[in-house]
Amino acid sequence: MSADVNFGGDVSDETILERYPAIRLDRLNKHHYGGYLSHRLVVGRCADCGRWHTPLRPRCPECWADAVVPTPVSGRGAVHLLTLLHQGPPSARVTYSPPWPLAAVELVEQTGLRFVATIVDCPSDRVRIGLPVELTWITRDGAPWPAFRPSSEAAHVGA
């Protein structure tokens, strides 16, 4: 990867390590998780070929250039894969009742560019494959995490 890019202000390594204690952080994925703290969904983008990728890799998976720049996405996309968890790992934050949605969202930046998160602000019977969504943020153990909600644009057109 190219030289460290400080996209999120002055977030120190210590802060990222402290705020995401359950994540196996390293010097690459810290850019992704560090982005959460300033509400940016940071993925990889190649400065040479311009292609995007998730999860963040040290080298462009398309052209192999050592020119990956951690870059925020717009957060707009559509539900590509969806499951509703009726049970799951014990969690103080998730009851699984109603079932907890987990979606792979295909982001508008590029075909096949996807990110996984839960869906919020949406009744269970409205969550479906194809639903236009936008990025929002939820709090887990005092730290921000990305989530998606039905896009406000779609709401206007009644989708």
Added chain:
Amino acid sequence: MSARNPIKDATAFAGAGRSPYSRDRGSTTELTMVLEACTEAIRDAGLSAADIDGVVGAGLLTGGIDPAVVISSLGLPSVGWWLKTVPPIVNHIVAAMNAVWSGACDTALVYHSAYRLGGNSRTAAADPFRSRAALGLADGRAQTGDGHSESEPWGMFGSVGYAAWAGRYLSEYRLPREQLGLVAINDRSNARANENAVMREPLTMADYLAARMIREPLCLLDMDVPIDGADAFVVTTAERARDLTQRPVLIHAATMGITAHPEEYLAADLDSTGQSVVARDLRAKSDLWTGDMDVFLPYDGFSIVALRCFESYGLCGPGEAGDYLTQHWDKEENRVLINGRVPVNPHGGSLSEGGSQGAGHVREAITQLRGDAGARQVPDAKVALLTPGGFFFNAQGLVLRTD
């Protein structure tokens, strides 16, 4: 990919052993089960400790038992090749056959164990020793080494990814959940004739539809049954196997498959998965195909994986597997018989015999091809097609035959 297959029919299974599958083996240990299976397999082949000069194995949830521990526990006096690997079982088998064929060893002991943990079994969750068995293991994606867990408390990893793709499959082809249920019912009907299966109560479609929903659209009956148990096999040259006790089961072709971005959430579509790669490569390597098989053992750790096998292996078109199963359904026996002849997972598969990462499928193929399957024996079975593993990181294929 390579269509070359110079190892074709050059190696063989000469022995098989098992530590019985159970939904709760209680106070046993994983090593106890591995050793039970290994000693049975070596004796089944008519061999002893000094004959084993290669060892390969492992299990999934705990990481399994290290070959060095097996070698020490069995007092194998002179081993020249060993490897710890990851399930499903064809990883183990490909390593063993290549080691035997290359001369790294003459006779390899192959083992796999399944040991229930708190994450997939309530009774295991209450057992303090079982919670220690996986101490320090990270959840989900972190196991693959890139540290990413995109969503808390769980990402789209493993079982959750299969649920998500099952949902997209049903949505894309506008199919009802009953199509997945056919896989579960077929397995359960077959398990009636397998005393070693852990789930043998008859299953109706109404039972299937009423089962507890876990990861929508996958319910309890769409996911393999957690078990304690172990399997072991002896692999040697076909030539040597012909001189031993049992009828040799020849390894005709074996493949593994993965695509550029195999993560569950990144897979391009169900026509471009590891399973598609395996189906294509196995067909290129094998002289025997679906029309030649006497028994079909599609992997069914999740019902959707088995359903898609019928499509990936060309038995029907995309989205048509449920209709295919219905057309080949034997109403009297409430199970699939392809063309009225070829059973599908006659041992009950992962959904009814118990989940063992394809080891149970291999055991069943060997049992059938030796003619030892008793009440469920396919008459004169000579060719078996197996597809251990799923869509993403671990798709595999195997063609076994007898002389």
